[in-house]
Amino acid sequence: IIPGEKEFSARRVEDFIKRETKKILALRAGYYAAQLGVSFRSIALRESSSRWGSCSAGGGLSFCWRLAFAPFAVMDYVVAHEVAHLRHHHHGTAFWQAVETLYPGYEKQENWLKRHGQSVWQWG
Numbered sequence: 425i426i427p428g429e430k431e432f433s434a435r436r437v438e439d440f441i442k443r444e445t446k447k448i449l450a451l452r453a454g455y456y457a458a459q460l461g462v463s464f465r466s467i468a469l470r471e472s473s474s475r476w477g478s479c480s481a482g483g484g485l486s487f488c489w490r491l492a493f494a495p496f497a498v499m500d501y502v503v504a505h506e507v508a509h510l511r512h513h514h515h516g517t518a519f520w521q522a523v524e525t526l527y528p529g530y531e532k533q534e535n536w537l538k539r540h541g542q543s544v545w546q547w548g
Contacts, residue, residue: 442469445492445499452500453485456507456526464510473545476502476537479509493544494536501533 450467457463465483472478472488479485485506491499504527512519523530 441492442489445469445487445489448499449485449487449491449503452503453507456504457510459526460507460511460522462507462510464507476541477506479506479513481513483510485510490544494541495533498533498536501527501530502537504530 446467446469449469453464453467463483464479464485466485468484468486469489470486471490472486475488476491477485477487485503487502487506491502505523508519508522508526511522527533
């Protein structure tokens, strides 16, 4: 099979979506990190059905690539949430205050994920 053939179309589209999503996530993470006065080491995409994002102790941010199929505001909230973990490695009061500072009214996006998050799995 030649890489340019029709059989590879779905994979090329998925790769493109992942590349573009990673660019957006990195830009938004940079924006929120500057707001909070923190920095991150890396951005990674994962195929995770249990988490939308994560933050490692070493400053690595990971995101489920299927956020590409959620509304932009939802993706942006997840980025703000994970960036807040760069400062607070817990879900205590200080963490949620940081999230609210970065993304006022975040509850609306969090609720969308709870109600509609599984809808992103119909793609790909």
